[in-house]
Amino acid sequence: MAGIYDMARELGSALARTDEYQALKRASDAAEEDRDLVELRNRLQALESELESVLRAGKEPDEELKASYTKAAEELQSMAIFQRVVAAQTNFEKVMYKVNETVAKGIEEGAQSRIIISS
Numbered sequence: 361m362a363g364i365y366d367m368a369r370e371l372g373s374a375l376a377r378t379d380e381y382q383a384l385k386r387a388s389d390a391a392e393e394d395r396d397l398v399e400l401r402n403r404l405q406a407l408e409s410e411l412e413s414v415l416r417a418g419k420e421p422d423e424e425l426k427a428s429y430t431k432a433a434e435e436l437q438s439m440a441i442f443q444r445v446v447a448a449q450t451n452f453e454k455v456m457y458k459v460n461e462t463v464a465k466g467i468e469e470g471a472q473s474r475i476i477i478s479s
Contacts, residue, residue, distance in 0.1 A: 371459070380455045384448040391445050400439070404432045 375381055391397050407429045414421045436442055 375455070375459070378452075378455055380448070380452040384445075384452045387441075387445045387448040391441050394441050397436070397439055397441055400432060400436050404429070404436060407432055 407425070410425060411421055411429060414425070
């Protein structure tokens with residue numbers, strides 16, 4: 361069974377070396393260093409917490425809170441640095457989808473095999 365975990369570690373290492381992952385890492389690092397983006401995300405999280413509290417209390421959020429949240433979300437989505445993170449994340453997710461699809465095919469093929477590997 362250790363062989364499977366070794367292969368999984370190798371796969372993880374190979375994924376970390378892909379152009380898509382490297383682009384995601386660079387975009388994420390840049391986003392973490394962007395003071396405006398960090399402040400906006402913090403403000404958005406505070407607004408989300410406030411919205412959750414109001415909703416959990418069974419109340420309807422007031423228009424000012426809803427408008428503040430919508431404005432902050434739109435502002436975040438319009439930031440070029442945030443858009444780069446989203447694009448890089450989408451590209452890496454495509455790689456992961458293909459990897460998962462390939463693993464699933466391997467499992468399917470392995471299930472049809474009569475050879476049993478002991479663990």
